[in-house]
Amino acid sequence: MSHRYRAVQWTRHKAVYDGVIAGACVAFVAVFIGIGMAVHRPPSEVSVPILLMRALGTLAIVLLHVVLAIGPLSRLWPRTTFLLANRRHLGVATFLVALLHAAVVLGFYGGFGVQNPVLAVLVRPDGSVGFEFPGFLALLVLFVLAATSHDIWLAFLGHALWKWVHMAAYGAYALVVAHVALGVLAGKPSIFLPALLLAGVLVLGGLHLAAGRRERHRDARGPSPHARAEDGWIDIGDPASIPDQRARVLCIGGGHRVAIFRVGDRLTALSNVCAHQGGPLGEGQVMDGCVTCPWHGYQYRPHDGQSPPPYSERVPTYELRVRGGRVQVCPTPNAPGTPTTPIAIPSPTSPRP
Amino acid sequence: MTPPQPIYVLYRPLPATLLALVLAVAGSLAGLAMGVAAAAAWGQPDPGPGVWDTANAATLTGHVAAHPYPMLLPHDGSAGVLLVGVGKVGPPGAVLALVGHGARVTGYPLERGGLKMLEVQEATADHWPSPAPGPAVGLGVHAIATEILDSKCYLGAMKPGHGPGHKACAILCIAGGIPPMIAWTDAAGRTHHALVTGPDGGPMPEAWRPRVADRVVVRGRLTSRDGWLWMAADAPDP
Ligand code: FES
Numbered sequence: 222m223s224h225r226y227r228a229v230q231w232t233r234h235k236a237v238y239d240g241v242i243a244g245a246c247v248a249f250v251a252v253f254i255g256i257g258m259a260v261h262r263p264p265s266e267v268s269v270p271i272l273l274m275r276a277l278g279t280l281a282i283v284l285l286h287v288v289l290a291i292g293p294l295s296r297l298w299p300r301t302t303f304l305l306a307n308r309r310h311l312g313v314a315t316f317l318v319a320l321l322h323a324a325v326v327l328g329f330y331g332g333f334g335v336q337n338p339v340l341a342v343l344v345r346p347d348g349s350v351g352f353e354f355p356g357f358l359a360l361l362v363l364f365v366l367a368a369t370s371h372d373i374w375l376a377f378l379g380h381a382l383w384k385w386v387h388m389a390a391y392g393a394y395a396l397v398v399a400h401v402a403l404g405v406l407a408g409k410p411s412i413f414l415p416a417l418l419l420a421g422v423l424v425l426g427g428l429h430l431a432a433g434r435r436e437r438h439r440d441a442r443g444p445s446p447h448a449r450a451e452d453g454w455i456d457i458g459d460p461a462s463i464p465d466q467r468a469r470v471l472c473i474g475g476g477h478r479v480a481i482f483r484v485g486d487r488l489t490a491l492s493n494v495c496a497h498q499g500g501p502l503g504e505g506q507v508m509d510g511c512v513t514c515p516w517h518g519y520q521y522r523p524h525d526g527q528s529p530p531p532y533s534e535r536v537p538t539y540e541l542r543v544r545g546g547r548v549q550v551c552p553t554p555n556a557p558g559t560p561t562t563p564i565a566i567p568s569p570t571s572p573r574p
Numbered sequence: 575m576t577p578p579q580p581i582y583v584l585y586r587p588l589p590a591t592l593l594a595l596v597l598a599v600a601g602s603l604a605g606l607a608m609g610v611a612a613a614a615a616w617g618q619p620d621p622g623p624g625v626w627d628t629a630n631a632a633t634l635t636g637h638v639a640a641h642p643y644p645m646l647l648p649h650d651g652s653a654g655v656l657l658v659g660v661g662k663v664g665p666p667g668a669v670l671a672l673v674g675h676g677a678r679v680t681g682y683p684l685e686r687g688g689l690k691m692l693e694v695q696e697a698t699a700d701h702w703p704s705p706a707p708g709p710a711v712g713l714g715v716h717a718i719a720t721e722i723l724d725s726k727c728y729l730g731a732m733k734p735g736h737g738p739g740h741k742a743c744a745i746l747c748i749a750g751g752i753p754p755m756i757a758w759t760d761a762a763g764r765t766h767h768a769l770v771t772g773p774d775g776g777p778m779p780e781a782w783r784p785r786v787a788d789r790v791v792v793r794g795r796l797t798s799r800d801g802w803l804w805m806a807a808d809a810p811d812p
Contacts, residue, residue, distance in 0.1 A: 234584055241600070245607065248604075248608065249608065252611040252615070253611040253614065256612050256616055257616075260616050260618075261618060261621070263625075265620050265621060265622065265733075266733060267621050267734070272615075275618065279611065283611075287603060302581065303581075303592060303596060304599065306583075306584045330740070330742050330746075331746065334749070334750050335663060335746070335749060342742045346749070346780075347784040351741060352738065352739075353742060407737075407738040409619065410617055410619050411616075411617040411618075412617070413613050414617050417613060417614060417617075508586075513581070513583055515582075517584060518585055
């Protein structure tokens with residue numbers, strides 16, 4: 222449901238989710254340190270602060286991979302859309318883990334000396350910077366993303382700009398890869414570490430390419446030329462094959478998508494783009510009589526695209542009509558929140574207007 | 575037509591038909607993450623055999639020398655023991671005041687490959703007769719491909735105490751007065767270590783500091799004295 226601004230609108234689900242994430246993070250660090258101590262035994266043991274530093278750094282990278290993989294995964298396998306719920310909590314967790322990593326680095330590599338720890342780690346005696354600097358920049362980006370993850374910022378910046386700002390997560394990822402490649406990998410570790418990082422880059426890149434291809438393919442398809450009436454209205458295909466309380470998404474050209482929803486024997490059409498973060502409304506479901514976005518559950522009335530009171534979000538609606546026993550949609554959207562009249566699914570025997 | 579799967583919405587109970595998938599995905603992600611943790615922890619490079627015994631303080635007696643790095647020359651004639659302070663600093667003023675005199679020094683020992691260091695907690699004058707200065711044996715001019723290390727971390731204070739990941743720490747240590755050293759392996763596979771001084775026997779040239787922990791070639795006169803090798807390094811090539 223759309224928002225009223227509070228720091229976090231806690232629900233039992235969010236509490237469970239955050240508890241699981243925190244528990245998994247602690248388990249990750251414990252496994253890393255436990256195996257690190259068991260494998261590297263005295264006198265060739267790794268110092269515990271360095272084990273902690275490495276465990277936290279590795280964990281931050283793993284979390285960043287998961288955060289960035291969720292988007293394309295949910296595009297490729299819509300059943301995994303549930304992963305999008307609370308993704309921002311995972312993003313904030315990534316920042317906090319990276320911050321802890323940085324704190325341990327500053328404490329042990331930058332501390333106990335005759336210089337400011339931050340400068341000691343970031344700036345070389347000749348004024349140049351080392352592999353720590355991209356890591357520091359990545360931390361700054363993650364901070365900005367965590368700080369602006371709240372819906373207050375989304376409302377303030379608007380969903381397009383907010384989304385654009387949050388694309389900086391990919392910049393943070395590139396900086397992290399540079400940080401690890403220049404620092405850890407230059408230290409000639411075993412083949413494990415470069416192989417792990419390369420696998421992460423390839424999996425993430427592969428998922429994004431596959432998801433991008435699929436979306437481009439869908440957009441490029443558009444309506445077939447036969448589906449367009451002379452006045453430009455577009456045939457929506459067989460309406461009876463749309464499952465009840467669900468939608469069919471139609472690419473109407475120009476990268477625009479319309480979601481044709483069926484409620485009983487009635488059809489309505491809304492923009493496929495959620496007013497919250499641009500989620501795919503057509504992959505949602507009608508619940509409590511409202512179209513419900515699969516990403517975070519914002520709701521819109523099917524006939525006018527307005528969130529039910531007291532909420533105020535709106536999406537554009539589209540007109541539908543029946544011609545020659547076929548249902549057609551007008552390719553020009555109405556202003557967000559414009560009421561439309563749901564149309565009845567024509568039966569194969571209904572008179573042709 | 576098969577009915578589509580219900581969607582999951584944050585503020586509603588999880589549909590029963592999704593529970594198995596949620597558990598499977600969460601379990602796989604957690605398993606994968608733990609696998610990465612295990613592999614990354616396993617794959618860490620060997621940090622070397624340095625030992626820093628912070629549980630057992632040792633007391634040593636001998637003569638304090640500084641060539642230019644403060645070192646205790648034990649009265650029994652064994653190899654010199656480098657003296658450093660707590661943290662990334664050289665030894666405290668009490669040690670410096672004893673240069674050229676007999677001393678009793680207590681601290682936490684560090685050792686790697688027979689090279690010894692003491693992190694000094696306490697130093698007092700002692701009246702052992704000064705040993706005759708050890709003979710300095712010239713070993714000629716050498717160009718050694720190596721990495722400049724801070725001796726305290728390398729001998730066991732930080733493990734690993736070398737490599738590019740440790741660069742900032744090594745620079746900070748050397749700036750604070752920890753003696754710089756180099757380590758290299760000869761054709762027979764033996765590892766050698768030498769403390770690095772300037773060409774005149776003073777502290778290492780400042781110009782080397784940004785290049786600490788990098789792969790470099792250090793050129794200079796190699797000398798053996800007090801159980802240590804000393805490299806009187808020329809300034810780095812620009
Ligand atoms: S509810 Fe967040 S994008 Fe739709």
